[in-house]
Amino acid sequence: MHPEKSGTRILGIAESFRGRDRSILAGIVMRRDLRIDGAALETITVGGMDATEAIIRIYETLNRSDINLILISGAVMAWYNIISPDIISQTTDRPVIIITYEQSDGLCDTLRYHFPGDSERLAAYKALGERDFVRLHTGHTVYLRRAGIPLTTAEEIIHQITLDGKVPEPVRVARLIARSVMRSSQTGI
Template sequence: MKVPSHVVGFDDAPFPRRGAAAVPVVGVLYSGRRLVGVVRGDVARDGDDATEVLARLVGGRFRGHLQAVLLQGIAFAGFNVVDLPELARATGLAVLAVARRAPDLGRIRAALAAVPGGEDKWARIVRAGPMEPLAGVHVQRAGIGRHEAEALVRALQLEGRVPEPLRVAHLVAGGVFRGASRGRA
């Protein structure tokens, strides 16, 4: 099995809890261990457009080389939940949502009750399947088997448990939109 070498990692920028309608999303593209590009888009806070926006960003200039998409969790900009199987289908690529620890699904479901379209968003989370512990992180995946996903995550763990494209996307998003990066990816 060959581990994908051309991947993009996405994270959203910090945003205020009130008043932000559009939240920037940053994607960093890697060829092996080398950063080769950056893409940016906007998603609606607690909206319903993350899957479409990410598919458009993936389908841009770098699409010919990409083999996998990594997401810093399954939701962006609050509760703008990505439809993992749909993103994998639309892009033709493996998609992994990565988290440092397993989510508290009870709290997430309760919080979604107060969000417009919460039931549909919950259905997307369920459709993505359970988060599996892999290589020291938790992963939901579409379009890639468990062993291939684990090999990909391990190959990209350069500076800790979080795969390097996600770590760098987090730093870039924070630095560009806050003025300086801070915190952990």
């Protein structure tokens, strides 16, 4: 992977979820120079364990051999639907970065409370491992989990595609699209 190339393509994934049975995932293919050149949508089950598979389906639906990296906003979506960056990276043969935005003491106790006896979900959460702390050029802090990419390369890319604030452009745009689709589905458009 060559993060310095303007044509480096990143698949940004983000969700929109508001107390429904399903959550909307949007995937946006964005070049490092911030040009958008692809999009796909999927749904996941609120409280389910299908987010990893849905992200893989987005990648496969796009049918793009030029995607260099998958960037996901959040490791836990749609009410504790936990993502496996390792499975996504192995299945797609692409590096994966999961970005989160807040300090956390972890979710083990919360998962035990809401999903008693769900050892699969707890194991999936524990498999995420520790996060890497990154201070952005914007002054904000983010946290990264990675699969198939060194920390120094991941940091370089995140710095390049974050214009302001703490949300990198591919996932910022994906979140906007997912929210728009969610609002449209709620109003019946």
